[in-house]
Amino acid sequence: MTHHTRFTKGIKRQSAWDLADNQVTPESVFKDRRSIVKALGLGALGASIPGYVQAGLFDFGSNKSTSTFTTSPLQFSQPKAFAIPDPLTPENKITRHNNFYEFGTSKQDPFDNAQAFKVNPWSLQIDGLVDKPITLDLDDLTKRFALEERRYRLRCVEAWSMVVPWVGFSLASLLTEAGVQSSATHVAFETLFDPEQMPGQKNRLMGGGIHYPYVEGLTLQEAMNPLAFLAVGLYGKTLPPQNGAPIRLVVPWKYGFKSIKSIVKIHLMDKQPPTSWNQLASHEYGFYANVNPEVDHPRWSQASERSIGEGGLFSAKRIPTQMFNGYGDQVAGLYKHLDLRKYY
Amino acid sequence: MRLTPRGLWWLKGGLHIAFTLPILYLVYLVLTDNAGGDPVQYIIHYTGMGALNSLLAALAVSPLAKYLKQGLLLQTRRLIGLYVFAYATLHIAAFISLDLLFAWGFLLEEVIKRPYILLGALAYTILLLLSVTSFMVVKKKMGKRWQQLHNWVYLVALLAPIHFYWSVKSEIIEPSIYIVICAALVYLRKQKLVKYLPKR
Ligand code: HEM
Numbered sequence: 001m002t003h004h005t006r007f008t009k010g011i012k013r014q015s016a017w018d019l020a021d022n023q024v025t026p027e028s029v030f031k032d033r034r035s036i037v038k039a040l041g042l043g044a045l046g047a048s049i050p051g052y053v054q055a056g057l058f059d060f061g062s063n064k065s066t067s068t069f070t071t072s073p074l075q076f077s078q079p080k081a082f083a084i085p086d087p088l089t090p091e092n093k094i095t096r097h098n099n100f101y102e103f104g105t106s107k108q109d110p111f112d113n114a115q116a117f118k119v120n121p122w123s124l125q126i127d128g129l130v131d132k133p134i135t136l137d138l139d140d141l142t143k144r145f146a147l148e149e150r151r152y153r154l155r156c157v158e159a160w161s162m163v164v165p166w167v168g169f170s171l172a173s174l175l176t177e178a179g180v181q182s183s184a185t186h187v188a189f190e191t192l193f194d195p196e197q198m199p200g201q202k203n204r205l206m207g208g209g210i211h212y213p214y215v216e217g218l219t220l221q222e223a224m225n226p227l228a229f230l231a232v233g234l235y236g237k238t239l240p241p242q243n244g245a246p247i248r249l250v251v252p253w254k255y256g257f258k259s260i261k262s263i264v265k266i267h268l269m270d271k272q273p274p275t276s277w278n279q280l281a282s283h284e285y286g287f288y289a290n291v292n293p294e295v296d297h298p299r300w301s302q303a304s305e306r307s308i309g310e311g312g313l314f315s316a317k318r319i320p321t322q323m324f325n326g327y328g329d330q331v332a333g334l335y336k337h338l339d340l341r342k343y344y
Numbered sequence: 345m346r347l348t349p350r351g352l353w354w355l356k357g358g359l360h361i362a363f364t365l366p367i368l369y370l371v372y373l374v375l376t377d378n379a380g381g382d383p384v385q386y387i388i389h390y391t392g393m394g395a396l397n398s399l400l401a402a403l404a405v406s407p408l409a410k411y412l413k414q415g416l417l418l419q420t421r422r423l424i425g426l427y428v429f430a431y432a433t434l435h436i437a438a439f440i441s442l443d444l445l446f447a448w449g450f451l452l453e454e455v456i457k458r459p460y461i462l463l464g465a466l467a468y469t470i471l472l473l474l475s476v477t478s479f480m481v482v483k484k485k486m487g488k489r490w491q492q493l494h495n496w497v498y499l500v501a502l503l504a505p506i507h508f509y510w511s512v513k514s515e516i517i518e519p520s521i522y523i524v525i526c527a528a529l530v531y532l533r534k535q536k537l538v539k540y541l542p543k544r
Binding site for chain 2 (some may be wrong): 107209280317
């Protein structure tokens with residue numbers, strides 16, 4: 001198949017996103033974009049707007065909007081098993097359209113507000129029902145396990161999707177190293193809690209009402225599935241903060257909110273852990289959250305999705321959503337005995 | 345100081361600029377690839393907020409005119425109202441053309457499945473009726489019924505922020521603030537509106 005040629009190891013691809021990458025917009029444009037948009041969108045609210053927004057209205061000179069976070073290139077293999085024919089979403093779209101409410105609820109907030117995020121030092125703890133609890137520091141995240149690139153479709157619960165080249169290692173390899181005890185049934189994950197760095201955790205309006213720290217969970221079987229992935233990189237480089245630096249989960253057959261970002265804790269337990277969106281609105285977001293075109297969100301349809309790909313405004317595509325986001329062959333077996341309408 | 349007809353002319357000119365600039369700015373953002381990672385959602389959001397903010401402005405005119413004792417101000421309402429309609433039209437056009445990509449069958453399905461879109465559609469239908477009847481000739485022809493029809497704008501003022509509230513995933517504080525402001529602006533007209541309530 002032709003698309004496999006793309007994965008030839010060691011050859012740097014020259015393609016559209018490389019170009020897009022070079023056409024970075026000058027810093028000044030971003031600065032006034034930010035201030036003017038803020039002014040327009042919130043002008044009518046006048047005095048009722050809280051402090052952080054007002055700060056936004058007046059910080060015309062700030063340089064928050066440029067991508068100042070440094071990422072570094074990674075060494076990795078490109079296993080053919082994870083090659084998919086779908087064209088990749090350009091890097092500058094993947095890094096500018098994020099749901100990461102810790103940095104604000106609108107899609108460009110994480111890019112605007114996360115550039116000063118500190119990932120060094122970092123500590124990721126794996127504990128609970130394991131034989132050998134592990135603590136990984138920043139270096140360990142990219143050095144302890146052999147890294148590989150996986151191109152996964154990402155389907156957001158808001159009915160848009162991207163195709164992302166992640167770099168990382170399988171969750172199973174980490175769990176195996178820790179030695180999961182036979183009594184464990186579930187895996188719980190937790191995002192960093194640091195309101196000084198994450199303005200959404202400090203300010204309710206900015207954080208969208210979520211109870212922080214953000215928590216997620218999988219069944220042990222799901223976690224051990226070879227598709228479940230811990231990403232430390234994107235497009236061949238370490239992750240930028242808005243995409244969940246320095247390490248995040250990627251579960252491609254589930255809605256994006258399951259793929260928790262900036263993880264500090266992985267805890268093995270013997271019952272189902274609480275999960276953030278489920279806590280917030282359990283009738284809209286279940287524990288499983290498998291991509292399923294037949295089960296609609298109570299307020300919108302999940303039958304199709306707008307695929308965010310290369311090109312400008314008029315190149316968008318609306319495509320049918322696939323069961324398990326197209327990963328049914330690998331994961332449908334996990335849910336043989338589960339009523340997916342009830343356990344959405 | 346009283347607003348003179350000449351002053352009104354300048355004011356209207358200023359309003360035209362104030363309501364057109366954001367649209368030109370949006371065009372600029374999109375053309376220069378600065379409308380976020382997904383310009384489609386950006387445009388829908390931007391024009392939706394534009395429609396809602398213009399609606400607040402339109403509804404604020406008469407309380408303001410009363411407070412400042414500037415009757416002439418009332419004459420800016422038609423202009424602002426038509427911008428509400430223009431922003432709402434762009435908002436819907438963006439949704440249908442860029443998000444749904446003209447999948448009309450899907451649109452019907454969506455309208456049924458997404459109650460918030462139903463509310464938006466209802467609000468837009470009223471705005472459309474108000475806009476086509478906003479011409480002087482039509483107003484004269486309609487007589488008393490014109491005012492009755494145009495009072496429906498207060499329903500739009502309640503539907504639009506609820507549509508906003510219902511469309512978001514969890515960030516309900518901002519839409520809640522809008523609901524409160526809109527409800528307050530409608531409440532200011534309570535004397536005018538109680539007439540329409542069923543008599544007990
Ligand atoms: C047929 C009519 C309408 C349709 C189909 C429609 C569609 C939509 C959609 C799909 C969204 C959600 C965008 C997203 O979350 O991705 C939205 C949001 C919104 N709409 Fe409408 N709308 C309509 C009428 C109106 C009207 C008449 C107004 C105001 C006067 C309005 C104001 C807004 C606002 C303020 C938002 C929230 C902005 C955001 O958070 O994205 N809409 N609308």
